Amino acid sequence: MDIQIQWFPGHMAKARRQVQEALKLVDVAVELLDARIPLSSENPMIGQILGNKPRVIILNKSDLADPGLTKAWQKKLERDQVKVIAVDTLKGEGLKEVPKAANLLVAEQMAKLAAKGRRARAARCMVLGIPNVGKSSFINRLVGRRATKTGDLPGVTKGQQWIRLEGSLELLDTPGILWPKFEDPQVGFKLAVTGAVKEQVFDVYEVALKLLQWLVETNPEKIKERYRLTDLNPDRVGLLSDIGARRGMLVSGGAVDELKAAHLILKEFREGTLGRYTLDLPR
Known part of the structure; x- marks a missing residue:
C-alpha cells in the first residue's frame, strides 16, 4: 500500500533562500541526517545548494538505529571532503568528533588565509537538516548550554542564528527544510513514522x-x-x-x-x- 504524503509550508521556501544567501559566509556545512533513514532524510535540495562545499554529515539519533547498518552507512557516505559521524545527542556520543572533523576539512583553506596575512578565526559552519532531525538539540549539546529554542515538533526553528562554540567553531543554525515533492511514496512514509512531518498532514x-x-x-x-x-x-x-x-x-x-x-x-x-x-x- 502506497501512502501519499506531502508537506512544504511557505516558511520552508523562505528558509531555502536564506540558506543560499548565507552559504558564502560559511566554510563547511554540517548536515544532520536521521540515522534510521539516512537516504530518506537527505534533502536533495541541500545537496544542490551546497555543491562542492566541504561537509560533515551527522547520523543523528544513532541510538535508535541498527548499529551495524549505521556503520555501513558511514562507510558508504564518507568521501573526499565529506566526513561522517554517528551521534547520539542525548548521551553526547560522537559530539567531540564534530569540531575535529570540521577543522580538518577547512585546515587547508585556513592555512591559505594565514599565508595572506589574514587573522586566524574559527571555522564557520552552517547546520542543516530536515525538520525534527534534532538540529537544535545537537547544537545545544555541542555548545554545552541552551543556545537555541528546541522542541519535539517539526519546524520549531524559524530563523537563523549564529552560535559560537568556544575556541573552535562558529555555528549558523538554520530552519528545517523539506523539499516540495516526495517522488517516492516510501520516502514520505519513512519521514512520517520518524516524525519529520506533522501528523496533521497524514x-x-x-x-x-x-x-x-x-x-x-x-x-x-x-x-x-x-x-x-x-x-x-x-x-x-x-x-x-x-x-x-x-x-x-x-x-x-x-x-x-x-x-x-x-x-x-x-x-x-x-x-x-x-x-x-x-x-x-x-x-
Whole structure:
C-alpha cells in the first residue's frame, strides 16, 4: 500500500533562500541526517545548494538505529571532503568528533588565509537538516548550554542564528527544510513514522498499520514481547486492535480505540521502545 504524503509550508521556501544567501559566509556545512533513514532524510535540495562545499554529515539519533547498518552507512557516505559521524545527542556520543572533523576539512583553506596575512578565526559552519532531525538539540549539546529554542515538533526553528562554540567553531543554525515533492511514496512514509512531518498532514491510522506490518516482518518476537501477545494476528487491522485491547484502549461499549492504538505504535517506534531499526538500507 502506497501512502501519499506531502508537506512544504511557505516558511520552508523562505528558509531555502536564506540558506543560499548565507552559504558564502560559511566554510563547511554540517548536515544532520536521521540515522534510521539516512537516504530518506537527505534533502536533495541541500545537496544542490551546497555543491562542492566541504561537509560533515551527522547520523543523528544513532541510538535508535541498527548499529551495524549505521556503520555501513558511514562507510558508504564518507568521501573526499565529506566526513561522517554517528551521534547520539542525548548521551553526547560522537559530539567531540564534530569540531575535529570540521577543522580538518577547512585546515587547508585556513592555512591559505594565514599565508595572506589574514587573522586566524574559527571555522564557520552552517547546520542543516530536515525538520525534527534534532538540529537544535545537537547544537545545544555541542555548545554545552541552551543556545537555541528546541522542541519535539517539526519546524520549531524559524530563523537563523549564529552560535559560537568556544575556541573552535562558529555555528549558523538554520530552519528545517523539506523539499516540495516526495517522488517516492516510501520516502514520505519513512519521514512520517520518524516524525519529520506533522501528523496533521497524514493519516496516522494508515501509516501505523503500514509500520506495524513492517515491524512484524522484521522482528515479530519483539512485538509479541512488548504487547504480551501469544500469537500475532495475520490481519494487521486485527493485530492493531489486539494491541489496543491489551493496553486497555477501549471506548464505551468495549470497542477498541484503534486510532489511539495507532498513535501508540508510532510513539513507541520513535522512542526506540520497539527496538533499534534502520528503514533505509545501503545500496
